[in-house]
Amino acid sequence: MISIHTPPQPTDLGDVRVANRAVVLRHVRRHAPCSRADIAAATGLNKATVSSLVTELIDRRLLRETGLTENRVGRPATMLVLDGEPYVGLGLQVGADEIVVVAVDLGGNRLLTWRRAFAAPAASPAETVQALAALARRAANRVTGQGRTVLGLTAGVPGLVDTDGGVPLAPVLGWRAVPLAAELRRVLREPGFAVGIDTDANLAVLAEQRHGAYAGAADLVHLTGGVSVAAGLVSGGRPLRGGRGFAGELGHVPLDPAGPACACGRRGCLAALTGVDAVVRRLLPDATRDGPVTDYLPELDRIQALARAGDAAVLDGLADVGRQLGHGLSVLVNLLDPEVIVVGGHFATLAPWLLPPARTALAAATLAPPAGGCRLEASTLGATAGALGGATAALSAIEAGRLPAG
Amino acid sequence: MISIHTPPQPTDLGDVRVANRAVVLRHVRRHAPCSRADIAAATGLNKATVSSLVTELIDRRLLRETGLTENRVGRPATMLVLDGEPYVGLGLQVGADEIVVVAVDLGGNRLLTWRRAFAAPAASPAETVQALAALARRAANRVTGQGRTVLGLTAGVPGLVDTDGGVPLAPVLGWRAVPLAAELRRVLREPGFAVGIDTDANLAVLAEQRHGAYAGAADLVHLTGGVSVAAGLVSGGRPLRGGRGFAGELGHVPLDPAGPACACGRRGCLAALTGVDAVVRRLLPDATRDGPVTDYLPELDRIQALARAGDAAVLDGLADVGRQLGHGLSVLVNLLDPEVIVVGGHFATLAPWLLPPARTALAAATLAPPAGGCRLEASTLGATAGALGGATAALSAIEAGRLPAG
Numbered sequence: 001m002i003s004i005h006t007p008p009q010p011t012d013l014g015d016v017r018v019a020n021r022a023v024v025l026r027h028v029r030r031h032a033p034c035s036r037a038d039i040a041a042a043t044g045l046n047k048a049t050v051s052s053l054v055t056e057l058i059d060r061r062l063l064r065e066t067g068l069t070e071n072r073v074g075r076p077a078t079m080l081v082l083d084g085e086p087y088v089g090l091g092l093q094v095g096a097d098e099i100v101v102v103a104v105d106l107g108g109n110r111l112l113t114w115r116r117a118f119a120a121p122a123a124s125p126a127e128t129v130q131a132l133a134a135l136a137r138r139a140a141n142r143v144t145g146q147g148r149t150v151l152g153l154t155a156g157v158p159g160l161v162d163t164d165g166g167v168p169l170a171p172v173l174g175w176r177a178v179p180l181a182a183e184l185r186r187v188l189r190e191p192g193f194a195v196g197i198d199t200d201a202n203l204a205v206l207a208e209q210r211h212g213a214y215a216g217a218a219d220l221v222h223l224t225g226g227v228s229v230a231a232g233l234v235s236g237g238r239p240l241r242g243g244r245g246f247a248g249e250l251g252h253v254p255l256d257p258a259g260p261a262c263a264c265g266r267r268g269c270l271a272a273l274t275g276v277d278a279v280v281r282r283l284l285p286d287a288t289r290d291g292p293v294t295d296y297l298p299e300l301d302r303i304q305a306l307a308r309a310g311d312a313a314v315l316d317g318l319a320d321v322g323r324q325l326g327h328g329l330s331v332l333v334n335l336l337d338p339e340v341i342v343v344g345g346h347f348a349t350l351a352p353w354l355l356p357p358a359r360t361a362l363a364a365a366t367l368a369p370p371a372g373g374c375r376l377e378a379s380t381l382g383a384t385a386g387a388l389g390g391a392t393a394a395l396s397a398i399e400a401g402r403l404p405a406g
Numbered sequence: 407m408i409s410i411h412t413p414p415q416p417t418d419l420g421d422v423r424v425a426n427r428a429v430v431l432r433h434v435r436r437h438a439p440c441s442r443a444d445i446a447a448a449t450g451l452n453k454a455t456v457s458s459l460v461t462e463l464i465d466r467r468l469l470r471e472t473g474l475t476e477n478r479v480g481r482p483a484t485m486l487v488l489d490g491e492p493y494v495g496l497g498l499q500v501g502a503d504e505i506v507v508v509a510v511d512l513g514g515n516r517l518l519t520w521r522r523a524f525a526a527p528a529a530s531p532a533e534t535v536q537a538l539a540a541l542a543r544r545a546a547n548r549v550t551g552q553g554r555t556v557l558g559l560t561a562g563v564p565g566l567v568d569t570d571g572g573v574p575l576a577p578v579l580g581w582r583a584v585p586l587a588a589e590l591r592r593v594l595r596e597p598g599f600a601v602g603i604d605t606d607a608n609l610a611v612l613a614e615q616r617h618g619a620y621a622g623a624a625d626l627v628h629l630t631g632g633v634s635v636a637a638g639l640v641s642g643g644r645p646l647r648g649g650r651g652f653a654g655e656l657g658h659v660p661l662d663p664a665g666p667a668c669a670c671g672r673r674g675c676l677a678a679l680t681g682v683d684a685v686v687r688r689l690l691p692d693a694t695r696d697g698p699v700t701d702y703l704p705e706l707d708r709i710q711a712l713a714r715a716g717d718a719a720v721l722d723g724l725a726d727v728g729r730q731l732g733h734g735l736s737v738l739v740n741l742l743d744p745e746v747i748v749v750g751g752h753f754a755t756l757a758p759w760l761l762p763p764a765r766t767a768l769a770a771a772t773l774a775p776p777a778g779g780c781r782l783e784a785s786t787l788g789a790t791a792g793a794l795g796g797a798t799a800a801l802s803a804i805e806a807g808r809l810p811a812g
Contacts, residue, residue, distance in 0.1 A: 160774050169773065219649035231741070235646050242641070242743020243625035244779055249740040252773040254733070264773055327660070331737055334655040335637070337648020365660055367575065367670055368566050368652040 017053075020045055022401030024053050025062065028082050029108075033066055035077035054080065060403055061086045062106065082107050087404060088143045090193075091390025092132050092155035093200055094120050096172065096227035096276065097295050099131055100384045101139045103150075104391035106398060108211070111143060113384055119294045121227065125178045133187040140191070150193045151404055152394030155184060156200035156386035158228030160246050165197040171252075171263035172227040172271075196393065200224055201248050202239060203389030204381075205232025208342050210392050213380045219338045222379065223250065223329070224386070225345020226296075227263075229271040231332060232389075240336075251275070253331055255324065270328035274321050276346040279303070283317045300349050307353050318353035325354055326361025326376075333366045333374050344379040351378035423459075426451055428807030430459050431468065434488050435514075439472055441483035460486065466809055467492045468512065488513050493810060494549045496599075497796025498538050498561035499606055500526050502578065502633035502682065503701050505537055506790045507545045510797035512804060514617070517549060519790055525700045527633065531584045539593040546597070556599045557810055558800030561590060562606035562792035564634030566652050571603040577658075577669035578633040578677075602799065606630055607654050608645060609795030610787075611638025614748050616798050619786045625744045628785065629656065629735070630792070631751020632702075633669075635677040637738060638795075646742075657681070659737055661730065676734035680727050682752040685709070689723045706755050713759050724759035731760055732767025732782075739772045739780050750785040757784035 023043050028034060031042070040050045057063040064083040084106025093100040099118045103111040116135055120128045132155060140150050157180065159170020165181025181197045188195065205222035214220055220234040229251030233240035241247050251271035252264050259268025260278065272278055280287050280299045283306075287299050306314040329341060347354060355376055363370045379385055398404060429449050434440060437448070446456045463469040470489040490512025499506040505524045509517040522541055526534045538561060546556050563586065565576025571587025573579075587603045594601065611628035620626055626640040635657030639646035647653050657677035658670050665674025666684065678684055686693050686705045689712075693705050712720040735747060753760055761782055769776045785791055804810060 169775065171773075233741075235641065235648070236644065238642065238644075240641050240646070240742070243745035244743055244774070246743040246774040247741060249773045253737050253740050254771055266771065331659050332741060334659050335639075335653060335738060335741055336646070337650055337652040339649035365672065367577075367655045367658040368650070369575065373650055 018401035020049060020401070021053055021057065022399065024050065024057065025082070025399060025401065028063060028080055032081040033079035035079055037077055062398070086148050087395070087398065088148045088150050089391040089394030090136055090139055090150055090153040091203065091387040091392070091394060092136055092153065093203070093384065093387035093390060094128060094132065094155070094157050094173065095383070096121060097297075099135055100387040101135045102384055102387035102391045103139055103143050104388065104395065105148070106395055110388070112139060113387070114139060115384065117295065120173050122294065125175055125183070128173070129180065129183045129187055133184060136188065149404065151398060152194040152196065153191070154196040154198055154203065154390035154393040155180065156198055156203040156390050158200050158224070158226065158230065161197050161199050163245055167197070194394070194397070198390070198393060199230060199232070199248065200228070200386035201230035201232035202241065203232070203393060204344055204385040205234055205389070206239070206392055207381055207385045207389035208379065209234055211381060211388060212342060213377070214340045214342060217339050219336070221332065221336070221338045221341040222385065223341060223343045223347065225276060225343060225347035227275050227277050229275050233336065235336060250328060250332055253328060255328055270324070273324045274328065276300070279321055279346060279350070282321070283314050296346070300346055303350065315353065318350060319357045322354040322357030323361040326358035327365055329358065329376065330362050330365030333362060337368065338374055340375040340377060342377055342379045344381065344385050345383060348378040424807035426455060426807070427459055427463065428805060430456065430463065431488070431805060431807070434469060434486055438487040439474055439485035441485055443483055468804070492554050493801070493804065494554045494556050495797040495800030496542055496545055496556055496559040497609065497793040497798070497800060498542055498559065499609070499790065499793035499796060500534060500538065500561070500563050500579065501789070502527060505541055506793040507541045508790055508793035508797045509545055509549050510794065510801065511554070512801055516794070518545060519793070520545060521790065523701065526579050528700065531581055531589070534579070535586065535589045535593055539590060542594065555810065557804060558600040558602065559597070560602040560604055560609065560796035560799040561586065562604055562609040562796050564606050564630070564632065564636065567603050567605050569651055573603070600800070600803070604796070604799060605636060605638070605654065606634070606792035607636035607638035608647065609638070609799060610750055610791040611640055611795070612645070612798055613787055613791045613795035614785065615640055617787060617794060618748060619783070620746045620748060623745050625742070627738065627742070627744045627747040628791065629747060629749045629753065631682060631749060631753040633681050633683050635681050639742065641742060656734060656738055659734060661734055676730070679730045680734065682706070685727055685752060685756070688727070689720050702752070706752055709756065721759065724756060725763045728760040728763030729767040732764035733771055735764065735782065736768050736771030739768060743774065744780055746781040746783060748783055748785045750787065750791050751789060754784040
């Protein structure tokens with residue numbers, strides 16, 4: 001688990017400089033191009049402080065001066081923009097049938113997105129770590145070959161993540177007590193950058209908060225689709241992780257004691273009712289004739305085609321899954337009252353059929369009328385939101401005002 | 407809803423003084439008796455600032471000097487303690503069969519706790535407002551007769567509370583769209599102090615955070631007992647209220663589609679399964695022979711007596727209610743991963759019989775083993791936790807560094 005909020009600490013001057021550096025970087029990210037005087041005026045920092053911080057940030061290639069100057073009386077002011085091109089964060093994501101790597105520079109530009117077929121549920125943890133490390137190494141080589149520096153890597157997994165970067169339990173992967181961060185570091189052999197782990201849901205909601213259609217919403221939820229169903233939570237503008245980092249497990253809320261068996265060992269969990277495997281089994285009874293599905297994309301394509309063609313059984317099944325999704329989300333809305341819930345994975349792919357019945361069921365089962373005003377929408381970030389969030393998380397230390405090493 | 411966390415605002419010098427005043431008050435509350443030099447050393451504020459703030463706080467009777475001095479070389483330092491005796495917060499609470507008022511001074515001393523039998527579910531909103539106002543007026547008269555000043559009043563209600571202090575929906579009271587704060591202010595006729603409204607659950611968890619057995623826990627839940635069942639949530643040290651203030655409605659999470667009808671119009675909600683009315687009806691079938699129960703205390707006494715005497719039907723029923731409670735709480739633990747859940751009202755009264763099966767059910771239905779480490783305990787604050795939290799909330803402006811008016 002990546003700890004974002006920390007308990008109050010005594011402040012020393014080093015901390016103040018770090019905090020002020022973060023303020024300057026954030027201002028430039030939002031308002032570039034801007035001058036040193038603009039930054040001082042907007043942030044309340046004095047001009048000498050801004051000047052000293054900017055000099056340091058230019059030295060470290062986090063900011064750069066443009067040729068532009070402001071047209072005003074007196075000495076022309078040199079305009080600044082975010083540089084950050086030399087610095088890259090990597091994000092990994094483990095799904096049911098693929099692993100993904102995304103690289104993002106400090107300016108928020110997505111440099112690469114590679115998806116590789118890989119059935120992690122059928123592989124051992126060691127094999128999955130090897131595959132993740134190989135993909136990360138290739139991505140790191142690509143961006144370092146472009147003269148950039150990788151500052152960090154964060155991998156998102158569908159399961160519980162503890163504060164040491166271990167995975168105590170990931171039912172859909174069949175993992176128990178896998179020290180993932182330590183194993184990744186070992187296999188990557190001292191890669192020279194920080195390696196962190198978080199849940200795919202926490203990383204996906206970070207991607208939504210920064211890059212999604214509802215970026216900036218203070219009370220925001222991303223529900224991951226796929227074989228795992230989990231909620232990444234932002235409440236009051238901050239990530240909500242719980243006491244031990246185990247928050248957001250909406251997928252294992254038992255909705256129906258008579259429902260189907262879940263990978264977690266219980267029955268009728270939201271994941272067992274609405275996860276991609278349950279949806280494919282239910283809507284395409286022939287899909288598992290030759291064994292378990294290891295590639296969901298073609299099956300989802302078939303479901304979409306059948307739905308578009310008006311197949312009654314598929315449409316009925318989708319409406320039922322949508323109602324179950326809405327029922328499950330009502331638990332979250334009653335408890336957390338978010339402004340908006342964004343659904344990813346197969347929920348986004350099948351949104352035209354799932355979301356209307358889900359919205360009706362959500363409103364019916366939420367105490368605050370109507371659904372507390374909560375919106376339910378499909379993510380626009382695609383199936384790699386977790387990896388995008390991982391890359392974003394890998395840059396968070398710099399955005400918080402720490403300088404890159406070296 | 408009382409907004410505790412506010413979006414970032416531009417800081418001006420007035421705000422800085424308010425914040426510094428809050429720092430000084432908090433330091434003295436925790437470390438009294440202490441000197442001006444102690445405060446400066448511990449908070450990092452300079453001595454001139456501390457001296458100026460302390461002078462002002464003594465003038466306004468929020469601090470006072472004691473006769474004590476520190477034994478050290480040089481000029482002896484005068485020691486300070488919190489005064490605050492002159493200032494009082496009032497808290498009101500609307501329950502199923504009583505209304506409660508609590509008065510607390512700024513030092514955290516409980517000055518009075520008055521409980522008055524009143525069946526709000528059978529009364530109109532206007533009658534309830536009149537009863538609350540009469541009780542508040544008597545309490546205010548008592549403390550002003552002692553030479554104290556009432557700084558504010560906060561009333562806790564079992565239902566949804568909006569940002570204007572209105573109650574859009576309170577199923578157990580039968581209320582819809584009751585402008586409670588405005589009505590209370592009108593009936594109290596410009597009382598000269600602030601009047602606020604919050605949910606009983608939000609106020610009860612504030613009381614737990616300040617006065618309870620788990621005071622200071624960063625991820626803390628108080629579950630109210632009574633005819634209403636709702637969760638007051640603290641996450642990462644801050645109240646969690648949701649986008650519109652409607653968070654915490656665990657009582658209306660539908661657990662059993664075939665369960666009993668709930669006051670909210672649905673079936674099988676946690677409140678309908680485990681609320682005090684459901685428990686009394688189930689365990690004491692004769693209790694409602696002469697009409698609805700309007701006084702739950704004697705019925706709870708009977709249940710306790712039967713349980714102690716080993717009545718098999720009552721013990722079975724309690725175990726079943728406990729399992730349902732644990733199942734309902736597993737929803738909350740899966741989603742929020744709190745460190746501790748403290749249960750109040752009849753859940754606390756019946757804790758010896760309810761909590762053991764509840765803990766077992768909670769662990770069984772929570773993904774993170776064992777129950778994510780979350781503790782489930784009975785509140786030690788008694789049935790008036792909401793009113794105590796209301797009185798505490800009524801003093802929050804002063805504790806945040808605002809000066810009393812006048």
